[in-house]
Amino acid sequence: MKKIGIVGATGYTGVELLRLLAMHPGVEVSFVTSRSNAGTRVDAMFPNLRGHCDCEFSDPGDDALGDCDLVFFATPNGIAMNHTPELLKSGVKVIDLAADFRIKDVDVWSQWYGMTHACPELLETAVYGLPEMYRDEIRGAQLVANPGCYPTAVTLGLLPLVESGKIDLENLIADTKSGISGAGRQGKLPNILSEAGESFKAYATSGHRHQPEIAQNLALVAGSDVDLTFSPHLLPIIRGIHATIYTRDDGSLDLQTMFEERYKDEYFVDVLPAGSQPETRSVKGSNMCRIAMHRPGNGSRIVVLSVIDNLVKGAAGQAVQNMNLMLGFEENEALRHPAMLP
Amino acid sequence: MKKIGIVGATGYTGVELLRLLAMHPGVEVSFVTSRSNAGTRVDAMFPNLRGHCDCEFSDPGDDALGDCDLVFFATPNGIAMNHTPELLKSGVKVIDLAADFRIKDVDVWSQWYGMTHACPELLETAVYGLPEMYRDEIRGAQLVANPGCYPTAVTLGLLPLVESGKIDLENLIADTKSGISGAGRQGKLPNILSEAGESFKAYATSGHRHQPEIAQNLALVAGSDVDLTFSPHLLPIIRGIHATIYTRDDGSLDLQTMFEERYKDEYFVDVLPAGSQPETRSVKGSNMCRIAMHRPGNGSRIVVLSVIDNLVKGAAGQAVQNMNLMLGFEENEALRHPAMLP
Amino acid sequence: MKKIGIVGATGYTGVELLRLLAMHPGVEVSFVTSRSNAGTRVDAMFPNLRGHCDCEFSDPGDDALGDCDLVFFATPNGIAMNHTPELLKSGVKVIDLAADFRIKDVDVWSQWYGMTHACPELLETAVYGLPEMYRDEIRGAQLVANPGCYPTAVTLGLLPLVESGKIDLENLIADTKSGISGAGRQGKLPNILSEAGESFKAYATSGHRHQPEIAQNLALVAGSDVDLTFSPHLLPIIRGIHATIYTRDDGSLDLQTMFEERYKDEYFVDVLPAGSQPETRSVKGSNMCRIAMHRPGNGSRIVVLSVIDNLVKGAAGQAVQNMNLMLGFEENEALRHPAMLP
Amino acid sequence: MKKIGIVGATGYTGVELLRLLAMHPGVEVSFVTSRSNAGTRVDAMFPNLRGHCDCEFSDPGDDALGDCDLVFFATPNGIAMNHTPELLKSGVKVIDLAADFRIKDVDVWSQWYGMTHACPELLETAVYGLPEMYRDEIRGAQLVANPGCYPTAVTLGLLPLVESGKIDLENLIADTKSGISGAGRQGKLPNILSEAGESFKAYATSGHRHQPEIAQNLALVAGSDVDLTFSPHLLPIIRGIHATIYTRDDGSLDLQTMFEERYKDEYFVDVLPAGSQPETRSVKGSNMCRIAMHRPGNGSRIVVLSVIDNLVKGAAGQAVQNMNLMLGFEENEALRHPAMLP
Missing domain, CATH: 3.40.50.720 (NAD(P)-binding Rossmann-like Domain)
Structure with missing residues (x-):
């Protein structure tokens, strides 16, 4: 024990x-x-x-x-x-x-x-605790930096594309939306139900701490700097992050095959069937990240949709996943339960 | 002006x-x-x-x-x-x-x-500012005490019954539910969306300040004390109060006729057709109180349903109604707009 | 297996x-x-x-x-x-x-x-599948009738009181509130978010199918008929039932001790500390029923608050609990996980 | 009359x-x-x-x-x-x-x-009923095509930029989010509170009918085709649209002055102070469109935030605005009331 x-x-x-x-x-x-x-x-x-x-x-x-x-x-x-x-x-x-x-x-x-x-x-x-990037290093780590919630959703959504070397790294946009539990358990006026309920807004549009974290993740993979616009929004729900990620290639990437191949051994990354649109509730309470890719009008624009539960894969669940790796348990111990729906 | x-x-x-x-x-x-x-x-x-x-x-x-x-x-x-x-x-x-x-x-x-x-x-x-009880006094008042939100919904729901002198004044229960704007515009932990959203609870079950206010209103009409159990709950919505009121008679009162007669000249009290169940959203943003009466199993139990917008008829709207009376305007000036639905 | x-x-x-x-x-x-x-x-x-x-x-x-x-x-x-x-x-x-x-x-x-x-x-x-009443019969049953969601919350809230033989059986009121998942997974107009969201209403005030089910449960314990007014309401949340139950005694019952004693061996019934008010979210996703008792003004009125997740203890969870009993598993197998909060 | x-x-x-x-x-x-x-x-x-x-x-x-x-x-x-x-x-x-x-x-x-x-x-x-573009034509029109909800929010957010002739028309993205009343008053399964509540998702990512409508509006102003990626999402709120619009210039446009100048005579377009982030609730029930512009990191990326009430400026309110113009009333008759907050 x-x-x-x-x-x-x-x-x-x-x-x-x-x-x-x-x-x-x-x-x-x-x-x-x-x-x-x-x-x-x-x-x-x-x-x-x-x-x-x-x-x-x-x-x-x-x-x-x-x-x-x-x-x-x-x-x-x-x-x-x-x-x-x-x-x-x-x-x-x-x-x-x-x-x-x-x-x-x-x-x-x-x-x-x-x-x-x-x-x-x-x-x-310190090892960055995203097992889908650094599993072996985490296994041997004494100190793990558990990733931010947005960085987890966005990095997993962009990883196969950046690894391919075929997307426009000067033109990355992550339009992200988070449930309000991400703002913490604190009695602040903007978080009360009368203020945040039945409404929606952007915040930190001009700059947010998670931008450099994501940019660092991607640059390490790309081998060069990336130009990422990161634009977070506040959802009137408790749990859930949805990232809508925009980039471009020359129209030739087989997105579905590429993502399925990249994540085929990852228990906690679920590439949905082509044409899907993941709902945040499909991961509520679970450590899953569900991802789908779109190419509107079959052009060069690529849209990736990525959802996680900000408190699980975006925080405590990923931390337990890291603990399991560090202490020699099965990686998904205590994390195998399905999400709660509805 | x-x-x-x-x-x-x-x-x-x-x-x-x-x-x-x-x-x-x-x-x-x-x-x-x-x-x-x-x-x-x-x-x-x-x-x-x-x-x-x-x-x-x-x-x-x-x-x-x-x-x-x-x-x-x-x-x-x-x-x-x-x-x-x-x-x-x-x-x-x-x-x-x-x-x-x-x-x-x-x-x-x-x-x-x-x-x-x-x-x-x-x-x-000071005149108690419930125009449906004290219209003439309000017209001449220098100082008006605007009623509480719960007292408005409950008093209007019980007024015709108490005036009839035929209900059991020893057995009154008001099970009330309020939207969270009633808790004010304050950054308190229990009011944040992550705490109050997707949940429901009772509060102040053992005693709430609005109990003596309602009891006073009813006693003044009844001419004797009443035994009222007042039990408030917190709804995960922003605006709206719903009062479910329980009492008893000997089974003989014609509830529909009695309520329609009592409120036939009241612009802001709407007695719904028999068998109705008012929704709080039907009064959202308006100064209306909508009321319906039920007699389950056609017995002696009476259930009255009464809804208001706690910020309008339960606060600012009623205050404007009182101002109109005190300053000689039309009673419903600035208060004639319909509720917003959906 | x-x-x-x-x-x-x-x-x-x-x-x-x-x-x-x-x-x-x-x-x-x-x-x-x-x-x-x-x-x-x-x-x-x-x-x-x-x-x-x-x-x-x-x-x-x-x-x-x-x-x-x-x-x-x-x-x-x-x-x-x-x-x-x-x-x-x-x-x-x-x-x-x-x-x-x-x-x-x-x-x-x-x-x-x-x-x-x-x-x-x-x-x-057929055995009525409320283990807290009929555990032994369920163990040997071939056919179990899984209780309704409201009857589970209300019966567990009233059971110790009715068993005591000291409450007024002619004066029982259950004012109940349910999340909308209780209305099923069906595309009906009244259930859409634009209709049911940000609102609250009563329904079936004049009569609901769960009234005779609860009355039957209580009458079997009391040995005589009971007069129960059952008044359900629709909450704009997905999961959760909250029952507010009103009855009377002569003021002498020690509610806290009585409930704690009655449920001390029940894994799934949690009697809260005196003065508590259970939130529906405290049982979300779990098979727990949490209960608290109040005596406003220390009089003869008793108010019991009882919460369950309507889909778990009110349906599927209780069904699994019954299955465990019928097939010889630990009664809480697959039901030991904590509720999800927030 | x-x-x-x-x-x-x-x-x-x-x-x-x-x-x-x-x-x-x-x-x-x-x-x-x-x-x-x-x-x-x-x-x-x-x-x-x-x-x-x-x-x-x-x-x-x-x-x-x-x-x-x-x-x-x-x-x-x-x-x-x-x-x-x-x-x-x-x-x-x-x-x-x-x-x-x-x-x-x-x-x-x-x-x-x-x-x-x-x-x-x-x-x-037929005249396209966006008064901020076609006021004079609407005044004389017999037939007005009232704009779609998304096209209203996005077009007003992009109009000054496209008119300037200085943004990259090959690189327009509108990431839009709508309250569920936009899906209509219909009993469809995906719209029920249990399905759509406490969740968030994209839809029609690969193509939506409002894309050609917006592209037509912009092309008429630009004098050439535009490349617009339009990506709608479903918000678990009843009313409100939020558009987050991404484009690029050479870094030289004075966004605040340009927008304030363009809309200075428009009653229903409110350019917020620099650095603002409009909330959908700030226009709930009103015919206003509130807009703010951002330039993250002071680079060439431009982010415009635009909110409307989809049922008012996005539908019925704009229709009344058009009616006022067509029948010779004050343009803002019946539309002067403030939004309802909270």
Whole structure:
């Protein structure tokens, strides 16, 4: 039985980690920390966990994390980087669900996240936790940077195309839409149902932190910079991300064959039959990414549709997938259940 | 042109007042105050008002309110009572959309609202602003206590029955459901879409401030105390209140005739055909209350269904209706537009 | 490996059965029938099942059902009764998720369901599939009538009170609210999002088929008839039932202790701490029923709040629970996962 | 008082026309026709109109339409073209809210709408009812083709750019999102709340009827063909369209000034302050189109955000705007009310 710690489990990625780990036969959650809620029962905050999580939030100051086999940071950006070096020294593996270790260029990171990095020396050794790109590296990693939600959906939707070397890298557009749980479990005015319900809007149109993360992923594959316009929108639903990705080739790529071939051994990437349009609800609660490709008017324009559950494949589910790889479990352990529909 | 002031217009009753008054040919809004937003353009906060409200929030300290013909308080409970005596002295009429003047018994008021009342001497002269009960008094009033949202829906649903003197006053139940705009325009965690969406729950089951207000209304009509169980619930919609009201008679009341007769001259109360079930959306954005009565199994149990838009007939619309009466306009001026469906 | 057949799996109870059984290690789904969709892949209709259900809908005429260990009928009312006698003769166990075998009095059944019963002789032997009332009988049953969704929530909310013999059986009210998946997977105008969204209404206020089912459950416990007003409403959410139940005692019952004691060994009934108000989302996707009790003003009025997921504990989950009992599995097999929140 | 007829008023554009015309002081609705609902009271189908529409649906066979000053066709595609020639001969003005007269090239029309056109000779004289492009022509028109909902939002968002002659016409993308009322008032399975709620998807990615309509609008302005990728999506809200439009220039256009200048005299086009992101709810129930422009990273990529209420500026409101022009009323009569927020 592996011992797991979760730092900062009072947000949605935290409760989702707890939901998924409750179905995992090989791990036990030893510590669930929260400074502001120390002493509170976890299931008093999250009643869905009643009967599944007989513990209290403890103070993160506790040295006990050093006894864990692996620690998840489900904290805001800028927290994990302060604790990771010491944990790694104690031999504890770390998965950060925030952005501290996602960007390799520390200057780019500081510019977008507005902080000085506490341990830039770890940026090189941290492995980007997208198993469909870096499975082997993740298996051997001590520190994994769990990808952002949008970057997961967009990168998986573009990967085969960029790998082909045949698309126009100067003309990439990702028009993305996210459910509001991506905005976190916080009492902010724009997130209340009366403000966000029955409405739709774009946000961060002029620039969003996930743009450099996606661009980095694609550039590493392409071997050159890419010009990506990233345009996120807020959906009045709780879970789900839908990416509509636009690019161009010379009209010759066999999209269906290419994507099916690329992902044929990937349990969590489902290439839909030609002509499909994936719904976000088809992945609700599951770790799947479903993808379909279109070529309007049979021209050179390519449209890729990619959906994930932002809290699962976009956060906690992918983190558990990474944990499984790092600790030697079956990659899909605790992640084999179907999505919930309707 | 009558001059109108609105104190505390940064909430939903405030913006709804502004929306309705924009359609009123006989008034101009002279002052819209907000301490924390002084200097901000009103339509920067509420973009639906662009082109309709060319003004800024001003500081409520402004003496200018004394020049108004009528001032609305769209403030939290406990604010209006501090400013009303002076305004009345200046000859300014006042409508309080909060609860400061709704309860006649100052001890009951203090118990439920947790404050000492600043001007208990005004409680007697304040008129309860339900025109269907107190139209003549409102016409002559200097100070009107605009009813609560639930009390409006429940009182209108029970009024003909209580007036009949033939129902069991010891056995009244109001199971009420409200859209979340009733919880205000505030960034509180329980109100965010991720928490309140796709869910339903009861709240304040053991006691809610609107219970004594409704009980007072009914007791004044009945001439005796009533035993009312009031049980509110939170709906995952923005606007709308639905009250399901249970009582009993001896099986002899002709409900349809009684209600149609009682409300035949009321523009804003619509008794539906027998067998109907009103939807909250049928009153969305309008000042109507729609009511239907049922007698399951033709027994002695009576079930009344009553719907309003909590922000209109339950707040700002009723306030405008009261203003129209107080200032000598047509009672339905600015309130004649149909509800928006779908 | 037990062989399972599902008749009529194109509705929401069907896809939910398939979702739950996909997580069950002891059964395999041998047949999924649908007359109108024979030949269609099941996962083409329900994309959440891609990777979990490699089969097609077959024609229900198939004799193959006789080879199953157990057959679920997820069909409209009036179908199961035509096929059950033959299946029972073949030694196949049957669980009907519709209403064919729920009501013991065939005349009452025919009156509410508008049909002549095809096999009234089975009504006596059919076991009502509420394990919290009839666990032992279900274990030995060949034919189980899976309870209605509302009857499950209301019966579990009233059971301890009726068993106590101390409440007023002439004064029971169940004000219930259901998510729209309870109306089925059918393209009917009142169910479309533009009609049912952002709105709330009562329906069947004058009489609903679940009233006699609940009344039967309670009368069997009470030993006498009960007077129950049952008043359902439609919620603009997909999953979830919330029952608000009103009754009275003489003020002496210790509600918290009584409910905790009654359900202390029930895995799927969760009595919440005193003062709680369960949210429907706290059971979304799970087989739990969460219950809380209130006594407003510490008087004689009792209010019980009871929530379930209508598709799980209110349908497919309870059916799997019954199957587990009938086939000798752990009662909570495939039903141990936490609810999904948010 | 002008006499108005509405053919086929049982859909959402029909009820919205009735809602708006109820606020118009210069017209009376003489006929509301529906073959399948003849004899039914209009307000029995649309309870929001109780008190505003004291009439029944009549049979469209009625000759009475010839007495109207103007007739709206709120019918499916392919109906208006069969009745328009005769009405025009009788001197009745016609506004078709469907697509019969929107496309000038009859072959393109037939290809996308799958019908032979009944009166191709009228295509030339029909005026495309976008007042911001064709105000003068509409004033003198006998027959107006009311624009599609998406084409209204996208065309208004691109008009100043195309008129400038400085954007890349080979690289236009409109990623559009519509509320589900755009799918009509019909009981179709994909539209029910259980299917469309809490989810998001693309549709018609490979080709949609509004693509040639928008391309025609832009080509007429540009003087040459344009390459437009049009990609619609379905939002789980009732009202609202959001268009996110991507194009490119050489980086030199002053977007804010250009748009403000172009629309400075347009009552119904609101160019938001620089940096804004319009929400669909900011136009709910109103005839406004709100627009904002972005240039991510200050490069050559241009992103335009444009929102309308699909039932108002995208259908019935624009039709009333056109009617006002055709009959000599103030252009914004019955359309001056603010949007409803929240």
